[in-house]
Amino acid sequence: MTAIAIQATELGKWFGVGDAKTVALRSVSLEARFGEMLYIVGPSGSGKTTLLSVLSGVLRPDAGTVSVDGNDIWSLTPDRLAELRLHKIGFVFQDFHLFPRLTTAENVAIPLILKREPWDQAIHKAHEYLEIVGLTKRADLPPVKLSGGEQQRVAIARAMAAQPEILVMDEPTASLDGDTGHSIVTFVKNEILNEKRCVIVVTHDSRIYDLATRILKMEDGHLVSVENGEVS
Amino acid sequence: MAAVSVSSLLAQRGTPTLYTTYNRALQYLPNPRFTISYVLVQPKSAGDVAEIKAQVKAMGYLALSKDEFIGRTSNFYMWETGMGINIMVVAVMSFIVGLSISGQTFYTFVLENIDKFAALKAMGANNRELVLMILSQAGFTSLIGYGLGVGLCSLMITVAKTRLPSFASEISFVNLGLGLFMVVIIAAVSSYFGVRRVLNVEPFQVFRG
Numbered sequence: 001m002t003a004i005a006i007q008a009t010e011l012g013k014w015f016g017v018g019d020a021k022t023v024a025l026r027s028v029s030l031e032a033r034f035g036e037m038l039y040i041v042g043p044s045g046s047g048k049t050t051l052l053s054v055l056s057g058v059l060r061p062d063a064g065t066v067s068v069d070g071n072d073i074w075s076l077t078p079d080r081l082a083e084l085r086l087h088k089i090g091f092v093f094q095d096f097h098l099f100p101r102l103t104t105a106e107n108v109a110i111p112l113i114l115k116r117e118p119w120d121q122a123i124h125k126a127h128e129y130l131e132i133v134g135l136t137k138r139a140d141l142p143p144v145k146l147s148g149g150e151q152q153r154v155a156i157a158r159a160m161a162a163q164p165e166i167l168v169m170d171e172p173t174a175s176l177d178g179d180t181g182h183s184i185v186t187f188v189k190n191e192i193l194n195e196k197r198c199v200i201v202v203t204h205d206s207r208i209y210d211l212a213t214r215i216l217k218m219e220d221g222h223l224v225s226v227e228n229g230e231v232s
Numbered sequence: 233m234a235a236v237s238v239s240s241l242l243a244q245r246g247t248p249t250l251y252t253t254y255n256r257a258l259q260y261l262p263n264p265r266f267t268i269s270y271v272l273v274q275p276k277s278a279g280d281v282a283e284i285k286a287q288v289k290a291m292g293y294l295a296l297s298k299d300e301f302i303g304r305t306s307n308f309y310m311w312e313t314g315m316g317i318n319i320m321v322v323a324v325m326s327f328i329v330g331l332s333i334s335g336q337t338f339y340t341f342v343l344e345n346i347d348k349f350a351a352l353k354a355m356g357a358n359n360r361e362l363v364l365m366i367l368s369q370a371g372f373t374s375l376i377g378y379g380l381g382v383g384l385c386s387l388m389i390t391v392a393k394t395r396l397p398s399f400a401s402e403i404s405f406v407n408l409g410l411g412l413f414m415v416v417i418i419a420a421v422s423s424y425f426g427v428r429r430v431l432n433v434e435p436f437q438v439f440r441g
Binding site for chain 1: 359439
C-alpha cells in the first residue's frame, strides 16, 4: 500500500451562529494516498467544496486536524501554511482563474515566480509544462484566446509547474462540455498522476466517475460511503 | 549714492518709469512726500549697503535689498490680497478631489481583481507579497500620473510664455518636491484601503465559483 499523502481526522466546519448556524462538515475523517485519484462527490450543498478547502489549507476547520507529511497543517502560521500550499499543493479551480493580462506561459509561470525562480527560468519551465499539456503553440496568447478545454489545461499546467505532491481540482469539468471534460480528467490520470502524487477531485459530474481510483460520497456534511474501496 | 529710477505703484501697471539722478528726480517731483512709493537705489559699493540701511532707517524709512524687496512684495500679494488663500484653497480642493478619485479608482481595481488576489493567496502567495504587489502598482501608476502632470504643466507654461512674453510662472524644485510628496500621500491612502481588503480576503472564496 502506498504512503498517505493527506489525512483528515474528525473535521468539523460550520458557518454563522445561533439560528443562522449552518454545519458544513460533521466529523469527517479520510485519508488520500499517493498514486490515488480520489473523488469527493455529492449533491450541491453537501460540503464537498468546503472539505476540499479545508484539506488544501485554504479554509480553517472549526474542529479536527489535517496532516500532510505527518504535520498538522492548521497548526502552522499563515505564512508557513502559504509556503506549504506553494510547495506541496497544486490547485485547479472551477473557473480556472487565469490572469487575462498575462500570456498563457506567464500564467503557468506564476507559482514558479512565487517560488522566487528567475523570470527567464520560470518562463522556460512554463513552456515545458505547456508542452506536456499540448499547448506549446498557445504559449504567447492571452487566456481569452483559448477554448474552455485549453484554459483548463493551462490551469493544470500552472498547478503542476510547482511540482506539487497533491493536486486538488474543484469541479474540473463544470465549465466544459462532456467530451472535453472527460479528456481533461483522462489526461490528468494518465499524464499527471503517478506513485508520488495524489489527485483529489471534487465533482458531481458522473460522466467522469469511471476515472476515479476511489470515490467518497458526501451528504449533509457527512461522508456517507466509499466506493471502489471499503464501504463505511 | 545715485538714484537710478523713480517709481510709483502705477509704474507696476505699465506707467512709464523715468530713470534719472536723485536730484533731478526731486526737481521733476517737487513734492515727493506722498507720491513716491519707493526709491530704487544702486549703491556704489556693496559694502555701503549696511550703512545706507542704517541711514534710511534713521530717517524713519525702510531700506531693503533686492531679495528682501521681492519677498516683501510677494508676501503682500500672497497674504494681503487674498490671492494666496485662494491658491491654497484650490490646491487643497485639488488634493482632496485627486485623493477621492484615485482612491476610489484604485479600490475599484482591487475589488474587480479580488478573485485573482484570492487565487494567488490559495496558490501560496503570502500577505507580504500581495501588499508589495499592490504598493508597486500604486507607486507605478502614481509616478506615471506625476510625470504626466508635471509634463502638462510645463507644456502649458511654455506655451503661455510664447504667447504672453510677460507671463510669470515657473516650476521650482520645491514645487516639484511638494507635488511628489502629495502624490505619495495620495498613493499611500489609496493603496491602504486596497491592502486592507486584500489582507482580509479569504483564499477559500476562490472555490465558490
